[in-house]
Amino acid sequence: MPGRGLQVACWRGFHCSHTMKYHQRAAATPxxxxxxxxxxxxxxxxxxxxxxxxxxxxxxxxxxxxxxxxxxxxxxxxxxxxxxxxxxxxxxxxxxxxxxxxxxxxxxxxxxxxxxxxxxxxxxxxxxxxxxxxxxxxxxxxxxxxxxxxxxxxxxxxxxxxxxxxxxxxxxxxxxxxxxxxxxxxxxxxxxxxxxxxxxxxxxxxxxxxxxxxxxxxxxxxxxxxxxxxxxxxxxxxxxxxxxxxxxxxxxxxxxxxxxxxxxFSPSKEQIEWAKALSIAFEDHQQQGKGAFIFRGQMIDKPLLLQANNILSLINNVNGSHTSS
Amino acid sequence: MPGRGLQVACWRGFHCSHTMKYHQRAAATPxxxxxxxxxxxxxxxxxxxxxxxxxxxxxxxxxxxxxxxxxxxxxxxxxxxxxxxxxxxxxxxxxxxxxxxxxxxxxxxxxxxxxxxxxxxxxxxxxxxxxxxxxxxxxxxxxxxxxxxxxxxxxxxxxxxxxxxxxxxxxxxxxxxxxxxxxxxxxxxxxxxxxxxxxxxxxxxxxxxxxxxxxxxxxxxxxxxxxxxxxxxxxxxxxxxxxxxxxxxxxxxxxxxxxxxxxxFSPSKEQIEWAKALSIAFEDHQQQGKGAFIFRGQMIDKPLLLQANNILSLINNVNGSHTSS
Amino acid sequence: MPGRGLQVACWRGFHCSHTMKYHQRAAATPxxxxxxxxxxxxxxxxxxxxxxxxxxxxxxxxxxxxxxxxxxxxxxxxxxxxxxxxxxxxxxxxxxxxxxxxxxxxxxxxxxxxxxxxxxxxxxxxxxxxxxxxxxxxxxxxxxxxxxxxxxxxxxxxxxxxxxxxxxxxxxxxxxxxxxxxxxxxxxxxxxxxxxxxxxxxxxxxxxxxxxxxxxxxxxxxxxxxxxxxxxxxxxxxxxxxxxxxxxxxxxxxxxxxxxxxxxFSPSKEQIEWAKALSIAFEDHQQQGKGAFIFRGQMIDKPLLLQANNILSLINNVNGSHTSS
Structure with a gap:
């Protein structure tokens, strides 16, 4: 597998700032x-x-x-x-x-x-x-x-x-x-x-x-x-x-x-759709100055956005990593 | 809330003696x-x-x-x-x-x-x-x-x-x-x-x-x-x-x-009734020299009394703490 | 109970080698x-x-x-x-x-x-x-x-x-x-x-x-x-x-x-039969050079043999220890 470098990235996205010191090694390779x-x-x-x-x-x-x-x-x-x-x-x-x-x-x-x-x-x-x-x-x-x-x-x-x-x-x-x-x-x-x-x-x-x-x-x-x-x-x-x-x-x-x-271990279609929609809704509400809001019957704040981001990162990794070498 | 002092008490009652050093801070404020x-x-x-x-x-x-x-x-x-x-x-x-x-x-x-x-x-x-x-x-x-x-x-x-x-x-x-x-x-x-x-x-x-x-x-x-x-x-x-x-x-x-x-997070009526009755029964049996006895189909000794005491302390705290300030 | 010595043996059998230093005391007395x-x-x-x-x-x-x-x-x-x-x-x-x-x-x-x-x-x-x-x-x-x-x-x-x-x-x-x-x-x-x-x-x-x-x-x-x-x-x-x-x-x-x-806390007849049969099958397959094999619908390798050995050791201890003093 020539040219295959070490794939290291944090799939948790921006959420990691406070613990980045602990998991620089988190692997994006599914x-x-x-x-x-x-x-x-x-x-x-x-x-x-x-x-x-x-x-x-x-x-x-x-x-x-x-x-x-x-x-x-x-x-x-x-x-x-x-x-x-x-x-x-x-x-x-x-x-x-x-x-x-x-x-x-x-x-x-x-x-x-x-x-x-x-x-x-x-x-x-x-x-x-x-x-x-x-x-x-x-x-x-x-x-x-x-x-x-x-x-x-x-x-x-x-x-x-x-x-x-x-x-x-x-x-x-x-x-x-x-x-x-x-x-x-x-x-x-x-x-x-x-x-x-x-x-x-x-x-x-x-x-x-x-x-x-x-x-x-x-x-x-x-x-x-x-x-x-x-x-x-x-x-x-x-x-x-x-x-x-x-x-x-x-x-x-x-x-x-x-x-x-x-x-x-891959996100379902429903999870992906939910994650995308929530991500957009969160951004909209942030611009309106709302940190918490109701989305499909759930009270949403930053932690649920992070869960949505996890899903989106995971699907990117699964689709991307095994077609690139 | 002037005059509101620090409410600190151990709601576990006498049970605490051996670990009191660890939880002097246990709060009675529900x-x-x-x-x-x-x-x-x-x-x-x-x-x-x-x-x-x-x-x-x-x-x-x-x-x-x-x-x-x-x-x-x-x-x-x-x-x-x-x-x-x-x-x-x-x-x-x-x-x-x-x-x-x-x-x-x-x-x-x-x-x-x-x-x-x-x-x-x-x-x-x-x-x-x-x-x-x-x-x-x-x-x-x-x-x-x-x-x-x-x-x-x-x-x-x-x-x-x-x-x-x-x-x-x-x-x-x-x-x-x-x-x-x-x-x-x-x-x-x-x-x-x-x-x-x-x-x-x-x-x-x-x-x-x-x-x-x-x-x-x-x-x-x-x-x-x-x-x-x-x-x-x-x-x-x-x-x-x-x-x-x-x-x-x-x-x-x-x-x-x-x-x-x-x-x-409040005791039920049934729990309170059980706790009161058990507490009385325990005292009676202690005086008769029995450390363990049968109460409503259960073998009871000190640990179950402690659970009863928890219930009674909790109900006292819930009733008492929010009417006093 | 004169003559009753300390019964110490590892009921986990050969599995223990790598952790023997930790549990020399494991008691065989059920x-x-x-x-x-x-x-x-x-x-x-x-x-x-x-x-x-x-x-x-x-x-x-x-x-x-x-x-x-x-x-x-x-x-x-x-x-x-x-x-x-x-x-x-x-x-x-x-x-x-x-x-x-x-x-x-x-x-x-x-x-x-x-x-x-x-x-x-x-x-x-x-x-x-x-x-x-x-x-x-x-x-x-x-x-x-x-x-x-x-x-x-x-x-x-x-x-x-x-x-x-x-x-x-x-x-x-x-x-x-x-x-x-x-x-x-x-x-x-x-x-x-x-x-x-x-x-x-x-x-x-x-x-x-x-x-x-x-x-x-x-x-x-x-x-x-x-x-x-x-x-x-x-x-x-x-x-x-x-x-x-x-x-x-x-x-x-x-x-x-x-x-x-x-x-x-004693092995069942079915467990004992399973353990004996698996133990024999494992030995056969080892001699044929197979470390993993299929036994009654399950993929078997060494860990499952260890579970079988546990059962056989346990039944020996239960039968043996309380008739010897």
Whole structure:
């Protein structure tokens, strides 16, 4: 993807002034769906390259059995070299620190001349894990050849990670650009001994905790996997719920999940129409000296304008970013 | 409102002993509804003065368009001078720190001899914002003429504020008496990119996070605005829900919302009857040496007595505080 | 219960490697139900001894009226001496620090040669309260006669405790082995001025906050009391909900609640069958080099295996631990 620079802008528009110091990194590149593909599996990777999806993740971690780990980490640079993934963001997910496999992953993947757009570090428990990984990558890879920081996503999937989330999400570095906070719900549920239910009420706290921390530091917040890949109605319900909560995207595990997820994280026609009309009405009332006014039965003031602006920015990003490279 | 001293008491009664150090400031003045009135709008202010409502807020911030800001801050002291708001708490909401307008607000408002009962500082992101504001007010206003600390309410409406909430709510000063923590849901939703839904499930974490921090430090917790001012059934549902969660009051944006909100934050007849009967039964059983006993199908011990005492204290405050000045 | 050593194992199996440093203390002893019995009440204690329940708590605190406190603390050592509680865990709940009664409780109870298996400290607000209690116990009791640390459970029931929960749950000592974090919902509701509703939505944040902190440090998380002891359907619904959220057990206040609660915190036949089948399928697929695969309509990878392993470990513990002493 030659010439693809770092796309960084604040999609929240003018609203950001007072917190700009916290989220200069907020990414305008939409990542409504990110799909995992086992790093050794050329067939699935080639298929993925043909799909309309914002991001793909070539996986070395949980989607790869222990006896395929070496094959995956050797195959991924070749995949990146020969496959045209179009405008998709190409991430690689390495194995987590506790496995002892991360160093081999990094050596193989970052030594290549075909670097991905970003890296995902799973099972991050503390900012110390991120620092450890960045040091490892700096020692082993050829990141210096990049004319930009490497995009980084971190996955939080343990109880202790949730308790350390403020320091995790406020991570800063010159070499890595932390853009995504990804919620690994299945590992999290396993660790806290919980069971996934229909409405995922047992994850209410954790999901909103993740959103809150991501947004406080301008990161994208990526929601949990919906495991039952045949249940598209349940998928849609959960995706829309996540979007309304403030997630910016969702992990997918099957091509059949992509369209529903990407649509759920895009503004609807009704939302766009409402946002445009409100934006005009707000401007009119400001000129008349009215800070608050009634619009379609709701009392409107600046915060609702900001919500409208969010919708308009999002639709611009979704339409613009994946046709430009 | 001459002679109105600082009303400070712990409405939790004897329960407080072990945490008294944290909430000496807990206010007994009920603030079940607080209503915003644009600071430049004499007609609305005069109307508000005639209403039965616990608190009004003369607004310089989001209810006032940018070209009316000066008019609002000049008009407010005149309004306070000539208008009899009865026993209502009179707050002024200044513009937030990031706007660059706060200093002018403070200069105009606090230079007056007609000081309000309290000030609301919106979009507080950290305790540093509160300290900055208090310094500003001390330099510019005539707070020293007061024989009491100025009552302060802070609004939290950003993600970073939620992460800094413990230090915000534990703020202490000799000049300002922090009594209210107000949740600005619409700005918060805009910042985290969320959408308000019917049951507001996307705000579950944030609302309960606000209540928890407020109550840990003896502050009143004031719930979100219900924007659809014509939907009184929805308003009532959300107000009752907030009251049951532990909020002590709710922001309102229209006179038609006041009665429902104030009623929702007052104990019902059934609750009062239950509380009185339980209180008597508890005393009886204590004298018989029973710490736990069965009352109307429930196993009762001290914590349920405390809930009964809350109800009885609340009804006393509501009946008493607004007839005394 | 001679010869009963400290049962410490990680029921999460191999999943723990990366967080083992945080929860070496995770207890394998199931405490699905813990029931309070007033410390002065021999009849109830004798009855409790005959019941099939994981843990009983001889109470000095809220279940004991103020004029029975002395009787309770004197009676408890005698009860422990003469009563065979079988394999049950025997806890004693002392009065909280703020009452001024704890020292007398400790002097009476820990001076005895008939020590309980564990102590419960209620209304803990900070780790300082735990340290204070441990010092008190070390000075007054004969804990040195034990060949193991004393098991400790702490109850959190105030707003400030929730804000200090990370430091509370990371408490460590050589003399006490913190194993249980118990949520005192009724006191908590009283303090935050909330009201218990049918679905307990007002406690969503607090309950999941407790679970998260307990699990981050390897503690058991014990859910709230269901006060309406005649409503077994409501009890079951709440117990199952708590188990699915990640609680490991629940407080009970009536013998009629025990069976439903213990069953709710045990894996169902369907869960056990699913877990066994998935475990076998996972192993097969690993050998074929597949890290992710489809099983009964779900995409499975390592996290779901961990959930299956949890179920299998739990059923082993429940079957094993209470027949061995």
């Amino acid at each position: 990542r409504r769906a990110i799909m995992y593909v086992p790093g050794y599996d050329d067939r699935k990777a080639n298929k993925a390259a043909t799909l309309t999806i914002d991001s793909i993740v070539l996986d070395c971690e949980d989607g790869v059995a222990i006896n395929k780990k070496e094959e995956a980490r050797v195959n991924i640079p070749k995949l990146l070299a020969r496959t045209d993934f179009g405008s998709k963001d190409r991430f690689i997910r390495v194995n987590s620190r506790d496995t002892g496999l991360t160093e081999d992953d990094v050596s193989s993947i970052l030594a290549s001349n075909n670097l991905p757009d970003g890296l995902l570090l799973p099972k991050v428990n503390s900012v110390d894990d991120i620092n450890w990984f960045c040091d490892l990558a700096a020692r082993n890879g050829n990141l210096k050849s990049l004319n930009r920081p490497m995009i980084l996503g971190v996955m939080v999937e343990t109880a202790i990670a949730m308790l350390n989330l403020k320091e995790i999400t406020s991570f800063k570095s010159n070499t890595f650009d932390l853009q995504c906070l990804i919620f690994g719900a299945d590992d999290f549920l396993a660790e806290i001994g919980a069971s996934k239910t229909e409405n995922a009420m047992e994850l209410m706290y954790a999901r909103q905790h993740v959103i809150l921390h991501a947004k406080a530091f301008g990161l994208q917040a990526i929601d949990m996997v919906y495991n039952n890949y045949k249940d598209l109605i349940g998928l849609q319900r959960q995706a829309i719920e996540g979007a309304k909560m403030g997630f910016t995207g969702k992990q997918v595990i099957h091509p059949g999940q992509i369209d529903i997820v990407q649509e759920s | 603030r079940r509804a607080i209503m915003y009135v644009p600071g430049y709008d004499d007609r609305k202010a005069n109307k508000a003065a005639t209403l039965t409502i616990d608190s009004i807020v003369l607004d310089c911030e989001d209810g006032v368009a940018i070209n009316k800001k000066e008019e609002a801050r000049v008009n407010i002291p005149k309004l306070l001078a000539r208008t009899d708001f009865g026993s209502k708490d009179r707050f002024i909401r200044v513009n937030s720190r990031d706007t660059g307008l706060t200093e002018d607000d403070v200069s105009s408002i606090l230079a007056s001899n007609n000081l309000p009962d309290g000030l609301l500082l919106p979009k507080v992101n950290s305790v540093d914002d509160i300290n900055w504001f208090c310094d500003l007010a001390a330099r510019n206003g005539n707070l020293k003429s007061l024989n009491r600390p100025m009552i302060l309410g802070v609004m939290v409406e950003t993600a970073i504020a939620m992460l800094n909430l413990k230090e915000i709510t534990s703020f202490k000063s000799n000049t300002f008496d922090l009594q209210c923590l107000i949740f600005g849901a619409d700005d918060f939703l805009a910042e985290i990119g969320a959408s308000k839904t019917e049951n507001a499930m996307e705000l579950m974490y944030a609302r309960q996070h606000v209540i928890l921090h407020a109550k840990a430090f003896g502050l009143q917790a004031i719930d979100m605005v219900y924007n659809n001012y014509k939907d009184l059934i929805g308003l009532q549902r959300q107000a009752i829900e907030g009251a049951k969660m532990g909020f002590t009051g709710k922001q309102v944006i229209h006179p038609g919302q006041i009665d429902i909100v104030q009623e929702s | 405490r699905r139900a813990i029931m309070y019995v007033p410390g002065y009440d021999d009849r109830k204690a004798n009855k409790a001894a005959t019941l099939t329940i994981d843990s009983i708590v001889l109470d000095c605190e809220d279940g004991v009226a103020i004029n029975k406190k002395e009787e309770a603390r004197v009676n408890i050592p005698k009860l422990l001496a003469r009563t065979d509680f079988g394999s049950k865990d025997r806890f004693i709940r002392v009065n909280s620090r703020d009452t001024g009664l704890t020292e007398d409780d400790v002097s009476s109870i820990l001076a005895s040669n008939n020590l309980p298996d564990g102590l419960l400290l209620p209304k803990v607000n900070s780790v300082d309260d735990i340290n204070w209690f441990c010092d008190l116990a070390a000075r007054n009791g004969n804990l040195k006669s034990l060949n193991r640390p004393m098991i400790l459970g702490v109850m959190v029931e105030t707003a400030i405790a929730m804000l200090n929960l990370k430091e509370i749950t990371s408490f460590k000592s050589n003399t006490f082995d913190l194993q249980c974090l118990i949520f005192g919902a009724d006191d908590f509701l009283a303090e935050i001025g909330a009201s218990k509703t049918e679905n307990a939505m007002e406690l969503m944040y607090a309950r999941q906050h407790v679970i998260l902190h307990a699990k981050a440090f390897g503690l058991q998380a014990i859910d709230m009391v269901y006060n309406n002891y005649k409503d077994l359907i409501g009890l079951q619904r709440q117990a199952i909900e708590g188990a699915k959220m990640g609680f490991t057990g629940k407080q009970v206040i009536h013998p009629g609640q025990i069976d439903i609660v213990q069953e709710s």
